[in-house]
Amino acid sequence: MDFSSLGPHVYDARLFKGSARKPFLAPRGVHIAKEKLFVSDTGQNRVFIWHKIPQTEYEEPDVILGQIEVEASERNQGGAVSAATLLYPSGIWSDGTILIICDAWNHRVLIWHELPTQNGQAADVVIGQPDFMGNQPNVEGQSANPDANTLNWPYGVWSDGTHIWIADTGNRRILYFDAIPTKNFTNATKVVGKPDLQTRDYENHEPIWPYSVKINVEGQMIVADTQFYRNLIWYDWKTAFYHKADVIIGQPDFDACGQNQYGLSPNQRSLNWTYDACFYKNGILVNDTGNSRILWHSQVPKTNNQAAKAIIGRPDFNTSSEYKGNLLGTESAIYWPFSISTYKDQLVIADTGNHRLVLSKLNL
Numbered sequence: 229m230d231f232s233s234l235g236p237h238v239y240d241a242r243l244f245k246g247s248a249r250k251p252f253l254a255p256r257g258v259h260i261a262k263e264k265l266f267v268s269d270t271g272q273n274r275v276f277i278w279h280k281i282p283q284t285e286y287e288e289p290d291v292i293l294g295q296i297e298v299e300a301s302e303r304n305q306g307g308a309v310s311a312a313t314l315l316y317p318s319g320i321w322s323d324g325t326i327l328i329i330c331d332a333w334n335h336r337v338l339i340w341h342e343l344p345t346q347n348g349q350a351a352d353v354v355i356g357q358p359d360f361m362g363n364q365p366n367v368e369g370q371s372a373n374p375d376a377n378t379l380n381w382p383y384g385v386w387s388d389g390t391h392i393w394i395a396d397t398g399n400r401r402i403l404y405f406d407a408i409p410t411k412n413f414t415n416a417t418k419v420v421g422k423p424d425l426q427t428r429d430y431e432n433h434e435p436i437w438p439y440s441v442k443i444n445v446e447g448q449m450i451v452a453d454t455q456f457y458r459n460l461i462w463y464d465w466k467t468a469f470y471h472k473a474d475v476i477i478g479q480p481d482f483d484a485c486g487q488n489q490y491g492l493s494p495n496q497r498s499l500n501w502t503y504d505a506c507f508y509k510n511g512i513l514v515n516d517t518g519n520s521r522i523l524w525h526s527q528v529p530k531t532n533n534q535a536a537k538a539i540i541g542r543p544d545f546n547t548s549s550e551y552k553g554n555l556l557g558t559e560s561a562i563y564w565p566f567s568i569s570t571y572k573d574q575l576v577i578a579d580t581g582n583h584r585l586v587l588s589k590l591n592l
Contacts, residue, residue, distance in 0.1 A: 233553060233561035234588065237524065237538050238575060241588035246276060247298045248286035251583065256503075257317065258578045258585060260571035262324035264343075267578070267585065268317040268567075272301035275317050275329055277344065281574065281587070293329070296348040304363075309334055311350035311360035319384040319395065319440060319567075326408065328392065330382045334363040337382050337394055339409065355394070355405075356382065358413045365398060374399040376415035376425040384440035384452070384504075393420075393465075395438040395451070400430045402441055402451065402468070420451075420468045433472040433482040435460060440567075444507035448528060452515070456485040457499045459514055461528060477514055477525070478502060480533040487518070488548075494519045496535035496545045503566045509592065511537075513568055513575075520549040520563050522577070524592055538592065540575075541565070558582055 231241040246252040246269065257268030257275075265278040276289035292298060294314030295305060304313035316333035327340040329351075338351035354360055356379030357367060365380040366372040374380065380398030387393070387408060394403045394416075402420035419425050421434040430436055437455030449465035451473075460473035467474075472482065478499035479485065488498040500518030507513075514523040514536070523536035539545055541562045553560045564581030570590070577586040 229586070230553070230560045233541065233543070234586070235538075235540055235543070237540055237591050238588040239591055241586060242283075243285055244282050244585040244587055245286055245583070246585075247288050249288070250299050250301065251286070252585070253301070253583055254580050255578045255583070255585065256566040256580055257320045257330070258567045258569045258576045259320040259322060260569045260574065260576055261322045263571070264322070264324055265576070266320045266322055266327070268320055268329070270316055270318060270580075271583075273303050273305075273314045273316065274301065275314065275320065277327075281571075291344050291349070292347045293344060293349065304334070305348075309361060309363040311338075311354070312348050314338075315363070319382075321385045321387050321392075323387070323389050326387070326389070328385050328387060328408075330385050330394070332381055332383050332397075335365045335379050335381065335398075336363065337379065337385060341408075341410070353409050353414075354412050355379065355409055355414060360412075373426055374401070374428055377413050379403075384438065386441050386443055388443060393441045393443065393449075395441045397437060397439055399428055400434070400436060400438070401428075402435060402438055404469070418469050432456075432485075436485075439502075440504045442505060442507060448507070450505045450507065450512060452502050452504050454501060454503055457487050457489075457502060458485075459499070459502060459505050459512075461512075463528075475529050475534075476532045477505075477512070477529060477534065493546045494521075494548050496523075497533050499523075500548070504568055506568050506570055508570050508590070511592075513540075513570070515565055515568050517564055517566055517580075518549065520561065520565065520581070521547075522565065522568060526592070541577075562586060 253271030256270040274294040277291040319330040336356040339353040384395030403416035458478035504515035522540040524538040567578040
């Protein structure tokens with residue numbers, strides 16, 4: 229990789245490709261907590277845990293979930309769904325003890341109340357299904373309406389250690405639980421983006437395809453609303469149950485939904501298939517996945533369609549995923565990054581299109 233392609237706002241960048249015995253394939257989820265690194269190796273139906281942030285290009289994981297051996301990669305371990313299997317895992321949250329994984333294509337979220345120590349360790353609790361053997365959308369299949377205890381393609385999850393928020397993407401909503409569940413099939417307490425817990429239809433001011441959800445220590449909430457090429461921000465997450473977002477990144481208003489705002493190329497304000505965002509210091513890092521870049525807002529915006537202050541991953545604000553540096557392949561720069569995580573000044577990028585992570589320090 230040409231690390232200079234990341235720009236001047238990161239330094240000490242390096243690549244990490246997972247296990248040398250079977251490297252990453254399209255990793256879509258990354259999370260750091262207390263120096264531990266968690267990666268959803270989505271294309272191989274497994275989640276890796278490293279107890280320390282790796283320092284070399286390849287390093288064997290301390291724990292594998294979803295598979296028993298590092299060489300294994302079959303969907304649900306090649307058999308029936310169980311408490312120990314995964315199918316297209318995506319979003320991850322952990323505080324270093326509790327671990328929560330979005331098992332997206334099994335239409336469920338799995339919880340370990342103590343950090344797993346064994347390969348293939350079974351989860352303690354399942355959200356979205358009545359038991360560990362179920363994996364249909366909304367329990368009864370794609371035509372079924374959602375309910376307080378069902379899920380349909382849950383891709384994102386966040387917790388503050390007490391409450392939990394799930395991006396129930398296929399049901400076009402965010403589910404909120406006032407406590408991390410200890411029992412299977414727990415009902416959500418409230419919903420963001422719908423008038424009740426049984427509605428799937430949407431209005432333009434609601435999350436249309438929420439892929440990730442994050443809450444910072446000030447209680448501000450950001451949702452990557454992929455299908456409308458925007459991020460929605462509430463200044464206080466408690467208001468999101470009855471109030472539309474306070475501000476939008478990527479679009480001028482709630483009815484606007486243009487890819488790069490219908491431009492031929494991106495700019496400082498536009499987004500293209502945004503799948504994640506991350507609060508950092510007083511601002512926000514926005515994962516502009518389709519443009520293969522990360523946008524930096526030094527402050528949480530106060531008005532819609534605010535211009536980004538800085539860019540990571542492309543030489544300027546008008547360069548998209550397809551540019552001259554990719555003529556002979558995409559490996560010289562990040563390509564379709566799906567997820568980002570920060571810890572202190574450490575930035576981890578799931579460089580999904582290149583089947584690797586990029587780790588660096590931030591200079592923002």
